[in-house]
Amino acid sequence: MNRAEKAALQLRAVDVLRMLKETRTYEELAETTGLPAGDLNRYVNGHVLPGTDRAREVVEELGREALAGELDARIRVDDEGYVDNSETVFDQSFLDLVAPVVANGFDFGRPDVVLTAATDGITLAASLASYYGTRCAYAKKSKETAVEEFIEARERLQSGIELTYYLPAGAIDAGESVLVVDDLIRSGETQELLLDIVDAADAEVAGVFALIAAGDDGIERAREQTDAPVGSLTSV
Ligand SMILES: O=P(O)(O)OC[C@H]1O[C@H](OP(=O)(O)OP(=O)(O)O)[C@H](O)[C@@H]1O
DSSP states (O other): OOHHHHHHHHHHHHHHHHHHHTTSOHHHHHHHHOSOHHHHHHHHTTSSOOOHHHHHIIIIIIHHHHHHHHHHHHOEEOTTSOEEOHHHHTOHHHHHHHHHHHHHHSOOOOOSEEEEETTTTHHHHHHHHHHHTOEEEEEBSSOOTTOOOEEEEEEEOTTSOEEEEEEEGGGSOTTOEEEEEEEEESSSHHHHHHHHHHHHTTOEEEEEEEEEESSSHHHHHHHHHOSSOEEEEEEO
């Protein structure tokens, strides 16, 4: 890890601690983290940065658990099992905290492109792409007027409706590594279409990630389609 990477990790740990501090006293934060309250106070106030080992623990272990807890608190599930996660996908700052935890906590290789499906996956994909310093692309259910060539993926859904996703052909180049992400995975149909697009582009799958897995079907379906790591931050 070079000096800039160390500094970035230390700053991300401070971001995670600040988020946790919003709903905790320093004593409670000390209990959650196992770190001394005095040190935490200095980190949260920006007087001192946590060392690399501590920073890594905060971001990778504590961060993942804490963010999953925060995510759970933001999810609303209605009587029919439909998930409302607008509190999460509309909060770009929260997703900016999620990105490093996802990138460090799962075994995804560094992608060239983070790919999602419009609409709700876009803010997560943007945070991850920004974290990795790579491009973000999203497939849409309709064709953009001025674009001439598309990569298309079509599927007949369980409901019987036929769904096509379109991605401008230049968005992914052959041989590139693509991390496929979405806010939610339920049946896995959307992820399957995105994986088909990666395949049609002759690109490689770096991984499949969803913030929320509604049941196991979608995750299992994605695992059948790729050997790359597949995971979610939480499940309902
Ligand atoms: O695993 P699946 O069963 O395919 O479900 C997951 C998809 O459903 C939602 O999108 P939706 O199609 O509702 O479009 P939206 O993002 O525009 O709301 C969600 O954002 C995922 O893309």
